[in-house]
Amino acid sequence: MICPACKIDNIEGVDECDSCGEPLTQEVPATLASELEDSAAMTALSDVASPAPVKVAPTATVSEVVDRLIAASASCVLVVGPDGCLMGIVSERDLLYKVADRYEQLKSSPIHEFMTPDPETLKPDATVAWALNRMDVGGFRHIPIVENSRPQGVVAVRDLLAHLSRHYMPAGS
C-alpha cells in the first residue's frame, strides 16, 4: 500500500511505513501535493522513457547514424561497445555542431569521433523530477537509462514534457 505521507509503496498489511515510519493503520491526512508534484517525484523513468533506443557501434559511420536517426524519427543514438556497455551518446546537437557544415567530408568517419563520451546516465528507477533536475543542471536533452552499464532506454526532454503535461491541472480546474 502507498504511504499517504511519503508515497513509498509498502507491502500490504504492514502497520507502519517501511520508509518513514508513518502509521498505516489509521487514517492519515492526505498530502496536499498536486498531482503534478506527485507524478514528477514518484514516477520512475522506466515508465516514461523510450525503451528501445537507437543503438550503434562506435565504428558506424556518420552517414549511417544520420540514416538511423531519420528512419527511427529519433533525436539521439546511443553508442554501445562490443561488450554491450554504453560508450557515448550522439544527439542532433552533436551532429549540428561537429558535423553539419562538413558533412560530405566527414560522412564516412566513425561516429565515436563525434559522440559525447561517458554521458551522465540514470537508473530505470530514477524519477521524472530527478531527470528534469539533471537536464537543467547539465544543459542536455537526453539521458541514457542504464543498468549495470547496459543501456536500457533513453529519456528525452520530450518524454518528460509529455508526462508532465498529462498531469498538469491549472489552478481552479
Next chain:
Amino acid sequence: MSTSTLPQLTPKDFASDQDVRWCPGCGDYSILAQAKKILPEVGIPREKIVFVSGIGCSSRFPYYVNSYGFHSIHGRATAIATGVKVANPELQVWVVTGDGDGLSIGGNHLLHLIRRNLDINILLFNNRIYGLTKGQYSPTSELGKKTKSTPYGSVDNPLHPLSVAIGAEATFVARTLDVNVKHLSETLLRAAKHKGTSFVEIYQNCNVFNDGAWEYATSRETKDDTTIFLEHGKPLIFGKNRDKGIRLKNMEPEVVQLGGDIKEDDLIFHDEKAVEPSLAFMLSRMRYPEFPEPMGVFRSVDAPVFEDMVHDQMRQITEKQGKGDLEKLLNSGDTWVVS
C-alpha cells in the same frame, strides 16, 4: 487525597493540523515520524517543548509538531534557541536545521551554541544540497559536484558536520540515517535524554535535487560495507560477514580483515564517554570510500550546561548585590538625548 497523573501522550498527540508540504518521497517525512514517535517517551508535556528552525526544507518542521515552535530567520535558529533556553530553562528546546542553514548561513551561531553546551537538541538534516531554492551546492556538497550554482563542478572543500561539532567540543554527537527508522528513533531518544548540547547529523535524501546522495550508505547491497555502527565498549567491526574491523596504526585508522593474526582485541574499542574528543574526531573523519562511515553515538560526556551556570551566577550576584534595576542600568553611564 487523589493524585493526578499526566495523561500518557502518543505520537498522534504530537501531530499538528498543518498539511505537510515536503515533496513526496522526501527523507524529512521519516525524521518527522520518528520525532513524533519518541516525544511521548521523553515524558515532557507538549507545552514545555519548543522546536526552533531557520530557513530551508527542514525548517518547516515546527509547523508539523504539535508543540510550541518558531520558524525563525536564516541561520539564526541556534541563536534564538539559545535565548529561549536561557530565558526559560524548563523548556525542552530542539533546533531543526539543514546543511545550508546550519553550516553556511548559521555556521557561526552553531559553533557558539555548541561550545556553550546549552541543553538543546540540534538535528541537522544533511542532504548535501540547497533543496528549497531548487538545487544549489551546499557546504556539505562534495568536491566536483555539478549543481545549478556549480555548473562545472564545485571546487569548495566540503564541511563535515560532525567534525565541526566535535571541534567545538559538543558533549553529545551522533549520526543516523533517514531510512533506518529504528536507529533514527533510538538516536533521537538518546539525544533528547542527554543533558547538554546534542548534535545529531541525519543523512537525508533529497529525491528531487540530490537523489541518491547517500545511496552508498543506505542501499541494501552496499551499506554493510560502507557503514559501521558504533557501540560503546565494543570493537569497531563491520562488513556483510562482520569480518572487517578498524584498528589504529601509527595514530591513523586502518581497515583490517579479521582472522589469521588479527583478533577483535587488536581493533579500536569505541568509547563514547572519553572526555578527550580525539577518538570521536578521528571517527568523524572516516569517510567513504576509504572507510566505512560511522553511525551512532560518537560522543556522550557530561559537562556543566550554560543556562544553569547563567542562572547560578545571577542568583549569586543577586544575593550579594540585590535585585537589579533595568531602568537604572539603562540610564547609567554616558547617556544623552537626541533632539
